[in-house]
Amino acid sequence: MRLLSWMDAAPHRGPVLNIVMLVLLLGMIGNTALLLCVGAATIAVSAIGGLRRAMRAMASPDRSHLPLDRIAIWLPGATALGMCAVALLLIVENPASSVAHSLGLVLFAFELVMLVLPSERPSTAGVSKG
Amino acid sequence: MDFPVFHLDVLGNRGLIAGIAVLHVLINHGLAVGLMPLVACMEWYGHRKRDARWDALAYRILFCAFIVTTTAGALTGVGIWLSVSLVNPYSIGSLLRVFFWAWFVEWLVFITEVCLILAYTLTWKTWREGAAKRRHIRLGFALGLFSWITMAIIVSILGFMMDPGNWLADNTLFSGFTNPVYLPQLAFRTPLAATMAGVIALVLVPFFVGRDDPFRREAIRAVAVWTLLFCPFIVAGGYWYYGAVPEAMKDNLAVSVLTLQFSGWLDEFLLLVVGTAIAIVVVVQVAIVRPGLVPRTALVLPLLAILWLTAHFERVREFIRKPYVIGRYMYANGLRVDDYALLRRDGLLAYATYSNPLTPAEQASVPAALPPAERAAALDRLQKGKDVFMNACSRCHTTHGVNGVADHLHRMFGNRVWTPDLTGDYLANMHNAQPYMPPFPGSQAELGFLSTYLEQLQANREPVPGAQQAGITVRPESGSKLAVGERR
Numbered sequence: 040m041r042l043l044s045w046m047d048a049a050p051h052r053g054p055v056l057n058i059v060m061l062v063l064l065l066g067m068i069g070n071t072a073l074l075l076c077v078g079a080a081t082i083a084v085s086a087i088g089g090l091r092r093a094m095r096a097m098a099s100p101d102r103s104h105l106p107l108d109r110i111a112i113w114l115p116g117a118t119a120l121g122m123c124a125v126a127l128l129l130i131v132e133n134p135a136s137s138v139a140h141s142l143g144l145v146l147f148a149f150e151l152v153m154l155v156l157p158s159e160r161p162s163t164a165g166v167s168k169g
Numbered sequence: 170m171d172f173p174v175f176h177l178d179v180l181g182n183r184g185l186i187a188g189i190a191v192l193h194v195l196i197n198h199g200l201a202v203g204l205m206p207l208v209a210c211m212e213w214y215g216h217r218k219r220d221a222r223w224d225a226l227a228y229r230i231l232f233c234a235f236i237v238t239t240t241a242g243a244l245t246g247v248g249i250w251l252s253v254s255l256v257n258p259y260s261i262g263s264l265l266r267v268f269f270w271a272w273f274v275e276w277l278v279f280i281t282e283v284c285l286i287l288a289y290t291l292t293w294k295t296w297r298e299g300a301a302k303r304r305h306i307r308l309g310f311a312l313g314l315f316s317w318i319t320m321a322i323i324v325s326i327l328g329f330m331m332d333p334g335n336w337l338a339d340n341t342l343f344s345g346f347t348n349p350v351y352l353p354q355l356a357f358r359t360p361l362a363a364t365m366a367g368v369i370a371l372v373l374v375p376f377f378v379g380r381d382d383p384f385r386r387e388a389i390r391a392v393a394v395w396t397l398l399f400c401p402f403i404v405a406g407g408y409w410y411y412g413a414v415p416e417a418m419k420d421n422l423a424v425s426v427l428t429l430q431f432s433g434w435l436d437e438f439l440l441l442v443v444g445t446a447i448a449i450v451v452v453v454q455v456a457i458v459r460p461g462l463v464p465r466t467a468l469v470l471p472l473l474a475i476l477w478l479t480a481h482f483e484r485v486r487e488f489i490r491k492p493y494v495i496g497r498y499m500y501a502n503g504l505r506v507d508d509y510a511l512l513r514r515d516g517l518l519a520y521a522t523y524s525n526p527l528t529p530a531e532q533a534s535v536p537a538a539l540p541p542a543e544r545a546a547a548l549d550r551l552q553k554g555k556d557v558f559m560n561a562c563s564r565c566h567t568t569h570g571v572n573g574v575a576d577h578l579h580r581m582f583g584n585r586v587w588t589p590d591l592t593g594d595y596l597a598n599m600h601n602a603q604p605y606m607p608p609f610p611g612s613q614a615e616l617g618f619l620s621t622y623l624e625q626l627q628a629n630r631e632p633v634p635g636a637q638q639a640g641i642t643v644r645p646e647s648g649s650k651l652a653v654g655e656r657r
Contacts, residue, residue: 122451
């Protein structure tokens with residue numbers, strides 16, 4: 040019950056928990072091919088979600104046309120996707136027990152979280168925390 | 170060999186140059202080349218948004234950079250060339266001959282850069298409104314451009330030292346300047362400088378904007394975006410650069426990042442490098458998505474990480490060039506590849522003008538009980554051995570300090586007496602055993618003198634002062650032989 044109310048407190052907590060469990064599971068299976076498939080699929084799904092959010096942000100009426108603000112819409116998602124790929128590479132290229140492999144798993148989970156976390160709006164940053 | 174040999178017997182000459190050069194690169198890339206455009210962008214952004222907070226922040230960051238670049242930055246910049254010309258005047262001589270006009274232009278560009286940074290900083294408070302402000306912003310971008318050009322010229326010289334390319338055949342400034350490593354290295358260093366500047370600004374922002382000021386989050390987020398923007402270009406540039414490094418040099422990579430003893434750890438080291446790079450990206454990512462969440466100390470982490478990475482990168486770049494100081498043209502001992510045949514025939518000492526007198530500890534290694542004539546002959550051999558060592562080995566080795574030969578010999582031969590018979594064979598083939606060492610440059614007799622000198626290092630642990638402390642004597646035989654084309 041405590042867990043449920045904790046998850047309800049912020050909308051992203053559910054997805055974050057899901058991701059962590061998914062990656063833990065993937066790590067335990069130890070099957071590289073499966074890992075690669077699921078990993079790539081997860082990246083694709085998150086990418087589509089991120090793309091939609093970015094498009095919506097670009098179309099929002101109060102957006103600024105300054106380059107920094109546009110870059111700020113696209114860059115975090117693009118980086119997270121790129122880093123997801125790096126993480127998968129680390130996972131696939133290294134034997135299951137190695138440090139690099141574990142580093143890849145942690146990084147993969149982290150980058151997926153980055154993909155699903157909605158970006159904090161700087162103008163209202165003081166109001167809505169976390 | 171027309172210059173006395175400057176030598177630091179504990180730190181090593183390489184240590185001196187590396188220390189100054191790494192410091193300079195960090196200041197130049199981080200605080201000048203990368204930071205000036207960032208500051209100009211901040212000023213411009215604030216101007217467009219009519220938000221004076223950006224202006225105030227940009228000015229404060231600029232002021233820090235101004236103080237450091239015009240003092241430590243300028244000093245270490247001159248310091249590099251001073252230390253390099255002390256340690257290896259021959260390589261600087263060659264570079265000056267090839268890049269004379271490039272250096273001349275560099276001087277003009279540098280003076281312009283200094284004037285621009287003075288003007289940019291000093292007019293900030295007066296050129297505030299309308300057209301004056303726009304002019305001031307343009308000044309900032311011009312400053313960024315000139316900082317970049319100073320780097321772009323010097324990078325060509327660094328590339329040339331790695332691989333002179335077609336210059337070896339046609340000896341023109343143009344082909345030297347456009348050496349194969351030039352553009353890849355520039356493509357790598359440019360985004361590296363921008364990222365480094367972002368990382369430095371991330372550390373500075375919390376000093377100038379209070380914790381409770383909502384602007385702090387906005388500024389951190391913006392600077393983090395700048396930082397992240399250039400990261401992919403570092404990777405792309407780095408990949409291109411790595412491809413341009415001559416194959417033979419890549420074989421040195423393992424020894425270069427660590428030392429001989431640890432060269433088996435290359436994989437672990439590379440993992441550490443990858444992990445460090447990832448750590449930088451991760452912190453910056455969080456700084457974008459949740460700028461309020463990153464504590465100040467976490468912002469220092471990317472700075473330390475990038476300093477560590479850059480310092481290692483420079484060290485490796487300097488090292489893998491070995492055995493050359495200028496690729497395929499001049500060895501790190503300052504001797505030209507083409508002169509080797511001559512030196513082997515006539516002996517190295519035939520062309521050495523100066524001698525580094527024996528220290529009392531070295532003289533003591535020759536038994537005092539010997540008949541005077543025999544003792545004098547032994548001392549003479551030792552003196553010659555020392556001069557060979559100073560000319561052929563001391564630019565890379567100390568005796569007992571950093572990369573000391575005595576330590577190497579001890580590792581190889583242990584406590585056996587290091588007689589010339591034992592060490593001579595190795596020395597004759599040292600360039601085959603360790604490809605980052607040049608071949609022995611002198612005659613067969615000189616190899617014997619050198620071995621004699623090395624032998625006494627086993628018992629004598631006294632440091633060997635360079636010409637700057639011990640002074641010099643002019644070799645009596647000097648001047649008997651002149652290199653081809655040389656006249657007195």
